[in-house]
Amino acid sequence: MKVIFPLLFILLVLSFGIEIHVFYILYCVCGLENDGPLKLVDANICDVKLYNFCDHTCFTDCLSKYGVRALALCSASGECICRYHC
Numbered sequence: 800m801k802v803i804f805p806l807l808f809i810l811l812v813l814s815f816g817i818e819i820h821v822f823y824i825l826y827c828v829c830g831l832e833n834d835g836p837l838k839l840v841d842a843n844i845c846d847v848k849l850y851n852f853c854d855h856t857c858f859t860d861c862l863s864k865y866g867v868r869a870l871a872l873c874s875a876s877g878e879c880i881c882r883y884h885c
Contacts, residue, residue, distance in 0.1 A: 845885035853879045 849860060849871075857879035861871035869883040 842884050845883055847881045847883075848878050849881050850879040851877075853877050857881075 847865075849857060849864075853873035857873065858871040861869050861879070861881035861883075865881055865883040869881055872880040872882060874880050
């Protein structure tokens with residue numbers, strides 16, 4: 800019993816490794832994909848220049864204009880940029 804258990808455990812671990820390699824080969828080489836009911840939709844991200852300057856109003860105006868999921872950024876040239884999903 801002491802010898803059989805480690806051998807069965809090693810065989811179990813190796814079988815998981817073989818399944819992972821087979822799945823990887825089927826996914827990459829054969830183009831196997833999940834054709835289930837859920838599909839991934841790519842979201843577009845839009846950048847809009849609000850002002851030619853960047854101060855605290857940039858952050859509040861961006862959120863009030865495009866919603867809470869919008870992100871206000873200050874560009875390298877000092878412009879107020881609002882990034883949101885469009």
